[in-house]
Amino acid sequence: DAGVIQSPRHEVTEMGQEVTLRCKPISGHDYLFWYRQTMMRGLELLIYFNNNVPIDDSGMPEDRFSAKMPNASFSTLKIQPSEPRDSAVYFCASSFPSGGFADTQYFGPGTRLTVL
């Protein structure tokens, strides 16, 4: 398996622009997570899906952030409008919990976002 795939790997944009990050989870995994990583705050969970349905979006920082999962093999995280403080590395992860409990999360390589 190719693992979790994220695109783009790097994104540089100007403040106010819309940014869309993409993720393809591992085939067969039914949980998908979006994280943000910064030096100051570490790894923060933004939102997660189960069977394409958003379960908990309490980590989404503002209404400028939105996420969708239209099917089992694709998810997007959108920021509109983007701000310099959104600059971070965004990770997508997927898992297939055994017995319904927390299990290994497989992370993608991340998207490094820079908002000028």
Added chain:
Amino acid sequence: GENVEQHPSTLSVQEGDSAVIKCTYSDSASNYFPWYKQELGKGPQLIIDIRSNVGEKKDQRIAVTLNKTAKHFSLHITETQPEDSAVYFCAASLNSGYSTLTFGKGTMLLVSP
């Protein structure tokens, strides 16, 4: 909610030495504790995990210990090698229904040849 504290934030050792990273958690109901390794430019990868019914688990040069009474768990790396240099994250999770992971802030380990 769960809070995970991780120490130290940076750790420098000589090749061949042992390295220990410690984490504490706040929710006594947590009972799944994984450790992730993140190399530069990559996403975190699971290296070892432990569940609360076990006090210690080993995998070659790495081991994890868990003290549920004190609510702390530790990662031990023996005979460190330069390729062990990375950022290590601990995490904790509840084992009731599906629960997300709460991560520590990470420890940057540098192993000098």
